Amino acid sequence: MAQKLEQQLKELGSKLHSPPSSKDALLKLLKQAATCLSELDQSPPSTTVESMQPFLNAIVKPELLKHQDRDAKLLVATCICEITRITAPEAPYNDDVLKDIFHLIVGTFNGLSDTNGPSFGRRVVILETLAKYRSCVVMLDLECDDLVNEMFSTFFAVVRDDHPESVLSSMLTIMVVVLEESEDVRDDLLLILLSALGRKRSDVTPAARRLAMNVIEQCSGKLGAGIKQFLISLMSGDNHFVNSEFDYHEVIYDVYCCAPQILSGVVPYLTGELLTDQLDTRLRAVRLVGDLFALPGSTICEAFQPVCSEFLKRLTDRVVDVRMSVLEHVKNCLLSNPSRSEAAAIILIIIHGF
Template sequence: MSKNKAKEMELIELGKKLSKSQSKDALVKLLLQASTLLAELDQSPPQSTHNAMKGCSSALVSPSLLRHKDKEVGLLVAICISEIMRIVAPDAPYSDDTLKEIFQLIVTNFKGLDDVNSPSFSRRVNILETVAKVRSCVVMLDLECDDLILEMFETFFDTASDEQPHNVFVAMRNVLTLVLEESEKIPAAMVEVILKNLLKQKKEGSAARKLAIAVVEKCADKLEPYVRSFLTSVMVEGKSLDSGLHKDHHEVIFELYCCAPQLLSGVIPHINDELVKDKLNVRLKAVALLGRLFALPGRQFAQEYPLVFGEFLKRFSDKVVDVRVAVVNCAKAFMEANPTGEQASELLGALQDRLLDYDDKVRVAR
């Protein structure tokens, strides 16, 4: 008997046993055997292998297995099904309703990816890499599983950890970017999840921040209209969001400019509107943002956006003392980053004028 024939016979027997009621221990043993056997099969095997898999494939999505309350059993079922989806890809082996349940089970098991010391960690990684490799996450888009996709996004960012091996980061990034690139329309909630994690600092989640940066860099063109819409609604229309992200929109702009500046070409000009707003707090935050952008090493923000720089210079003669002090304070970092050039010359001229400012707070600011 050939090796392939032996595997097919084993698959048939496993299918028969899995379709019968089993104790948890016996079930775990059978599922481990099935996962090992399925992992050995190549994609698009001969028809005889497809036929041999049918019993096993059907048993795995029976309510008794697909909805099993034991987490270990659920994880092993998810592994086996993900392997079957790999083997038959790009065909879908189940009905739409069954696939929705399968993806719910898979996403639920992703929630354990933060525990790298768990005995089941490698199994969860196996599911993740299989989903990324065969692009099965695209099927979730076809099934319009919007809420589940959002849950997967949140799960990846919540579980991302510096302790995870690099292949986990790569697989997460690939799944997220694939979903974004293949989406006909990206929901605002999904964009907010990415931007929220982009703002995370080292102490609260450096891995989530790295993942957000990687996704933004790879999907900048796709994200651009959605990010522009979000930021424009905040800056021009003054809209707020339930997430509270609108309060940090200046930080969002700064972080986006650092990793994907081309994404902001339609947003940066709106900073001019904030520089002339009657609300003092808005003007001060806009000045502070520009000060940071001007001082970025290796960047030429002032040259890229001369109209914005021109409006910034006008703030040297702002009617409010605090604004004039703020722009003077920004000047030092600007000059250190850009000691020469037309903009540096204009800035020096504006600074010299402030030496004669009627308020001593401005005259001594530096």
């Protein structure tokens, strides 16, 4: 069996050295190659590696690696992913070729949104291979920063509720590995991640939001300082680097839901917003803290007592809209959980406040 595969790979490498001009003929060869490679184990005998060499050289020739046909590109990417699996942990190509390879691989992820498409299965295999063998780390070694940004953006754009669990977990694994293995998380990458947060975003799917929250939860130690500084900059008025869709109050809400410890340095600024004379900011802060306050099982009053205390003091705010917003959130909170530990204190504040 092994000798037969070796012979097939030799022949395929020879035929692909000068690829056929016919698309159908080319696709047939690439499909045969993908099948052969999938049957090889990782770290095969030296005789197998030797027999693969003509094919390894042929598959990264510019006319294949940068082929314009969508189907051919996908099959080339499939073959190369199999090669990286077989040769792992060794990199089978030099840095320049590897950069082109990762551009090709990341480009295949755009098609993951079409779960019913004929090529969906191949794209999933490529994704799973990248996750399983952690070959995405090589992108960091190659300093492919823009490509990493593109990959994260693509995942958030294509992820769907009806994706198989293997797709969701592979996307999560790749993003977590890239972040954890990065020396520093760049601001532009952090912005891509935080831009997927928010309950009211019209341009972000619920699946993308959950993916971003899962990434933050798993990488809270790595991301904590950056997210904290990012939010503090926005709350201090430095918002030139975000678009109009970006709502930092919504980001704070989602971060609290997945990694509340990150917000320890942000809370004093939120307390300041509850005290500000700017009505719009004060009202938005009241709504945010109220939403956090009303979350089932919320411990915001224990974890962040000053902001909770100031929120309840807004029951006597001079502006009716602010008072009504606090009262509505408190009512919802008490109705959903009358036995919460601070219920009696809240009722006393309401009685004395009014």
